[in-house]
Amino acid sequence: MEKTDASSAAAAAAAAVADAKISSIFIYPVKSCRGISVPHAPLTPTGFRWDRQWLVVNQRGRAYTQRVEPKLALVEVNLPAEAFSEGWEPTKTSYLEIKAPGMDLLKISLCKPPKVSDGVSVWEWSGSALDEGDEASKWFTNYLGKPSRMVRFNAASETRPVNPVYAQGYSIMFSDMFPFMLVSQGSLDELNKLLKEPVPMNRFRPNILVDGCEPFSEDLWTEIKISQFSFQGVRLCSRCKVPTINQDTAIAGPEPNETLMKYRSGKVLRPDKKQQGEIYFGQNMVCKESLTEGKAKLVKVGDPIFVLQKVSTAAEAVA
Numbered sequence: 001m002e003k004t005d006a007s008s009a010a011a012a013a014a015a016a017v018a019d020a021k022i023s024s025i026f027i028y029p030v031k032s033c034r035g036i037s038v039p040h041a042p043l044t045p046t047g048f049r050w051d052r053q054w055l056v057v058n059q060r061g062r063a064y065t066q067r068v069e070p071k072l073a074l075v076e077v078n079l080p081a082e083a084f085s086e087g088w089e090p091t092k093t094s095y096l097e098i099k100a101p102g103m104d105l106l107k108i109s110l111c112k113p114p115k116v117s118d119g120v121s122v123w124e125w126s127g128s129a130l131d132e133g134d135e136a137s138k139w140f141t142n143y144l145g146k147p148s149r150m151v152r153f154n155a156a157s158e159t160r161p162v163n164p165v166y167a168q169g170y171s172i173m174f175s176d177m178f179p180f181m182l183v184s185q186g187s188l189d190e191l192n193k194l195l196k197e198p199v200p201m202n203r204f205r206p207n208i209l210v211d212g213c214e215p216f217s218e219d220l221w222t223e224i225k226i227s228q229f230s231f232q233g234v235r236l237c238s239r240c241k242v243p244t245i246n247q248d249t250a251i252a253g254p255e256p257n258e259t260l261m262k263y264r265s266g267k268v269l270r271p272d273k274k275q276q277g278e279i280y281f282g283q284n285m286v287c288k289e290s291l292t293e294g295k296a297k298l299v300k301v302g303d304p305i306f307v308l309q310k311v312s313t314a315a316e317a318v319a
Helices: 005-015 070-074 134-144 185-194 257-263
Strands: 020-027 036-038 040-044 054-057 076-078 095-099 106-109 116-122 125-131 149-153 180-184 208-211 221-226 229-238 280-287 298-300 304-310
Touching (some): 020 040, 020 298, 106 134, 134 149, 180 185, 185 257
Antiparallel strands (some): 020 036, 095 106, 180 280, 221 304, 229 280
16 A cells, blocks of 8 residues: 555654754743743743743843843743643743752742833833733842842733844743754864863753754754754854853853854954954754744754755855
8 A cells, every 4th residue: 555645754753863863941031030941841832831931120220231230140940841842821920930059949830920111121122021020120239239029021012023134923931032043962072172161051041952963063054943843043152251151150251252253253253244343153043933822832842853955154154
């Protein structure tokens, strides 16, 4: 009996050799605080569920990040394990738990707070956000030593579009610029060969860590398939000072950016393009299927990655 076209295609896909596989998935619920390594994560229109949904702001509503408040690197964040299951909804006993050296445990209800704060801003965006209340404000004020409030993205009333020059029709919460950032283990291993002191992957804060491909392969990926989902590589990830901050001590040093400037700058990778002084590590991505309705949208550790389209060199990639 002959196979149907659909079953033939499925068999062919199963037989195909993957170009890489997902080795870790990371979610960063509070911008610039520590991430959570999870076995799977649901796709949403703004990235993985819970990613950069909260933000710590100053008294003027401006975002605090590790660039100016490196102590945020020491703030641990936890969510219930079931929060990463498809279709899970919080109850009155569901909490985001926050810890830091010398501080009591802070518990934030996952049920949405009623109070709205206006004038919240992160980079180019400003709007209103949900205020997590006085207890959270006092906790971060005491920890950082300056007036602070904790806010949650108000998806009911606000939209923060991705720059349409790079990806039309996508949006994010409190991420820097894009819904997903992918890095390969090979790229980190290659960088660490050049460093006197190796650095861990947490310096680069990816959402998706992949393994099994050549170093810096992700520079070239313009379309990949993860499980049944199509991801587009839309812009090489340019790096600020955060990779220089030790995530265990909150102390900054010159590396790895000093070495990246020698090997991964625009001048080296893209000599005939603008932004010569930028350094690049990782690929920013969007996911087509994240915008459509439907169930069972889980990306899992171990999922194979198939490269569907790529450019020939980093100089051809968008940056």
